[in-house]
Amino acid sequence: MHAAWCLTHVPELASHHGEALREAAGSLAQVASELTVGSERFWDQLLTLSFDVRQNRGLAERLLVRLVPEAARSESRISQLTGAIASVESVFARRFPNYEADVRLRAEPLRQLWEAHGPGLLRLVGRFTDPGLIVERASVVLVQPMIGGAGYAHLQTNRVHMEAVLTNCDPQLTETVRLAWLLSQLDFERPVYSELIHRDRLRQMAGLATIPAVLLAAQELDICALSVEQVAAAVRLWRVSEMRPGEAAAESALADVLMTWWETYQASRPEWRIALTGLDRMLGDADQ
16 A cells, blocks of 8 residues: 555656556545545555555445445445455565565664664654653554655554665665654644644644754754755655655745744744644745
8 A cells, every 4th residue: 555655646656666556556546536535635544544454345444434424335436445455455466576575674674773863863852842742652664665765654543654775865864864753743643733733734744843853853863964955855855745856946945944933943942732833824824
């Protein structure tokens, strides 16, 4: 399902991963569009449920329960969604026959890198934002690299998934820093932080608001520097916003907004939820 999500959001990946997988992902996206529940909501629920429900039909049924009213959960719709999920799974298995073994081999090096700096990064992020923002426990699920370091924070659960890459796309924005960034988003779902943010904007808000804090934490540990340039690089590499990769002017403008907001927050240190509403307004103004 992660592969399908990537191919749906980054169509140019098809040339690297095969037309068959792109077509299977496209069929699943077509089913999503017919549900008229919003693309991002569909994928969020699918990615979250796919870890817990192993049977394709069961996954389709659970997904429809979360997304549409009972009258819309017809047998034909369940079968259509089950078939689309099964097609992605089948094509993925042919494209990556050694997927499970490869991910297991990559897990230990990533774990060792995390143990060296990860807990310290999270403690610092909590100090720079709100100590209650950092969850006590979380699960990290490693998946097949498709983009070269993508990750996803499941705000409804204490779980993230990330691609099991062995090299850093950026020598400063390491996979350990990326994982700290993902984990620091998990408690944004709590009403104390999210009640004033529209549900459709919450995921992007969580991703953007945590970038300066994570980079500052990494700077404290001499991993990277907090700067406008590095924030723009994180926006690009971590695919936080809706913009297409390579839109340098838009990335730079967004980084400027984030740095201005962060400097204001650091100077006055309001409650984190108040700071988030301020960022939400700034981003809304920037879009107009």
